[in-house]
Amino acid sequence: MGWIMSAVTVYVGLMVVMYLLQPILLYPGASPREEPEFYGVKGMEKISLTMDDGVILTHWFKAPARLGYPVVLAFHGNAGHTGDRLPKLKYLLEMGFGLLQVEYRGYAGHKGRPSETAFKADGAVAMSWLLEQGYAEQQIITYGESLGSGMAIWLAARYQVQAVILEAPYSSIAEVAQAKYWYLPAKWLLRDKWRSDLAIRDVTAPVFIFHGEKDELIPVALARRLLSLAPGEKQSVFFQEGYHMDLYDHGAEKNVREFLEEYVLGKLGEGKLGNSLPEAAK
Structure with missing residues (x-):
């Protein structure tokens, strides 16, 4: 019986460690x-915004280069920062779109404690800033990579955005954790579950998902699974040789361009996105 008690003790200890370390594992x-x-x-302009709790976050912004083009509101994954992602997203600027790269609290030298609740509140402030500059909801595209896909979906469920682009997304972080730590009741231990599977049901904009x-x-x-739950127009590309961070190496830029040309630029030509830029973009 002694070895059984030892095994139980170790298992419980693992659960305790998992519970205590989850902020570090999820938000490094x-x-x-x-x-x-x-x-x-x-x-790129540096836009400093003050959050509800006083934390100041500095995002990067560049207005659209072409008349009437939308702004891409981009959220990166749980590692790195906006600088790591800017090189792979600059083609959006070359196409004429605007770009607002959101940085997270606790990242890139910013103060604040990361959490799902805090990230969502901070993302809402970034969205509000764009609206205050004169951009309509329909002139905004949300882009989310990995963890950031949860932000892109959550905002798209609350605003009538023009489109949603999801790079290596998940149905929920709880399910990601359970798949990785299959030997633990991970989804029950996780505090921040990021239920994109629930939020995407309220997204009416066209959705593009690409994954490895x-x-x-x-x-x-x-x-x-997330793709199957999207209720509206949707496209997807799954790269046979793709992993998590190398999808652009497999040609993802071409696929994103094609999606934008069909679902965004096509409607721009039909006059469905408006025909003027906000004062801040002139």
């Missing part, structure tokens, strides 16, 4: 970033 943070120019893009079949961090089956 990132070191300070350089200026936007360091990452190969000139003309060999993703070892977020199982591709969770992205397929």
Whole structure:
């Protein structure tokens, strides 16, 4: 019986460690970033916004280069910062879209404690800032990578955005944790569950999902489940040789461009996105 008690003790200990360390595992943070120019893009503005609890977050923004083009509101994954992602997203600027890259509390030298509740509140402030600049909800595209896909979906469920782009998304972080830590009741231990599977049911905008079949961090089956729950127009690409962070190496840019040309630029040509830029974008 002694070995059984020892095994139980170890198992309970693992659950305790999992519960206590989950903020670090889910939100590892990132070191300070350089200026936007360091990452190969000139003309990005630094937008500092004060959150409800006094934390100041500095995001990166560039207005659309073409008349009437939407702004892409982008949320990166749980590791790194906006600087890491700017090089792969600069094609959006080249296409004429605007770009607002949101940075997280606890990342890139910012103060504040990361959490699902805090991230969502901070994301809502970024969305409000865009609306205050004169952009209509229909002139905003939400883009989410990995953890950030939860932010993109959550906002798209609350605002009438033009489109939603999801890179390596999940149905819920609880399911991701359960798949990784299959030997623990991980989904019950997790405080921040990020239920994108529930939020996406209220998304009316066209959705584009791209994911890697060999993703070892977020199982591709969770992205397929999320896709099945999207109620409106949707497209997807699943890269046979793709992992989690290399989807652009497999040609994802071409697929995103095609989606934007069909669901955004096509409607722009029909006059459905408005025909003027806000004062801040002129």
